[in-house]
Amino acid sequence: MTWSDLKEKNINEVVDCINNKLSEFESLKKVGDELGANESTIRKWLNKKGYKRVGNRFLEDNKSYDDKYQIDSINSKIDDDIKYLSNEIDNIKSVIEWFKTKDDKCHIDSIKENDISIDLPDQSIKRTTIRVNNTVWEMFNKFADENKHYDKHDLLSQLLLESLLKYVKSR
Numbered sequence: 001m002t003w004s005d006l007k008e009k010n011i012n013e014v015v016d017c018i019n020n021k022l023s024e025f026e027s028l029k030k031v032g033d034e035l036g037a038n039e040s041t042i043r044k045w046l047n048k049k050g051y052k053r054v055g056n057r058f059l060e061d062n063k064s065y066d067d068k069y070q071i072d073s074i075n076s077k078i079d080d081d082i083k084y085l086s087n088e089i090d091n092i093k094s095v096i097e098w099f100k101t102k103d104d105k106c107h108i109d110s111i112k113e114n115d116i117s118i119d120l121p122d123q124s125i126k127r128t129t130i131r132v133n134n135t136v137w138e139m140f141n142k143f144a145d146e147n148k149h150y151d152k153h154d155l156l157s158q159l160l161l162e163s164l165l166k167y168v169k170s171r
Contacts, residue, residue, distance in 0.1 A: 003037030011049055018042065019057050026056060116147060118158050125153055 006014055021031040032039040043053065052061035085092070132140075140159075144152045 001035065003032075003035040003042065006035060007045060011051075015046070015051060015058050018046065022056050022058075028053075116150070116155075116158075118150065118154050120154065120157050120161065 001017075006017060009017075018031060021034060022028065025031050025034065028039040028043060032042055035042070046053075046058050047061075050061050051058040053059075140156070144150070144155055147155065
C-alpha cells in the first residue's frame with residue numbers, strides 16, 4: 001500500500017496503520033520508505049489532522065481542546081469582571097469624581113486626643129525630601145505607629161510647627 005492510498009482511508013485506520021508500522025520498523029523514515037513518502041510528509045499530515053507523535057506512536061493531540069477550554073475560561077472570567085464593573089459603575093464614578101475634586105489640603109482644624117493637639121493652618125501639603133537622623137526617624141515612626149489615627153504628615157507638620165514657634169524669636 002502506498003501513502004496516497006493510505007491517506008484516502010479513515011483517519012483512525014491511517015493512524016492504526018502508521019502506529020503498527022512504527023512498532024515494526026521503529027523509525028518513521030523506514031515507514032515512509034515502505035509507503036513511498038517522506039517521513040516529514042507523514043508527520044505533518046498527521047499533525048494537521050490533530051495527532052502528535054509521543055514516543056513511537058501517534059496519539060490524538062488534546063492540546064487544541066485544552067487551549068479552547070482555557071480560552072473559554074478566560075473569556076468567562078472577563079465576562080464576569082465586565083458584569084461586576086457594570087454593576088459597580090455608579091460607585092466607581094463617584095470615587096473618581098471625589099478623587100478629582102479632592103485637594104491636597106490638611107483639613108484638621110484642631111484635634112486634641114491623648115495630649116496630642118493637631119492645630120495646623122489650612123494649607124496645601126508640600127511633598128519634599130529631607131535627611132533625618134536615623135535614631136530620631138525611628139523614634140518618630142514608633143510615635144506615628146502608636147498614634148495611627150493621625151496621618152504622618154500631620155504629626156510631622158505639627159512637630160515642626162511647635163519647634164518653630166518655640167525656637168524662632170521673630171515670627
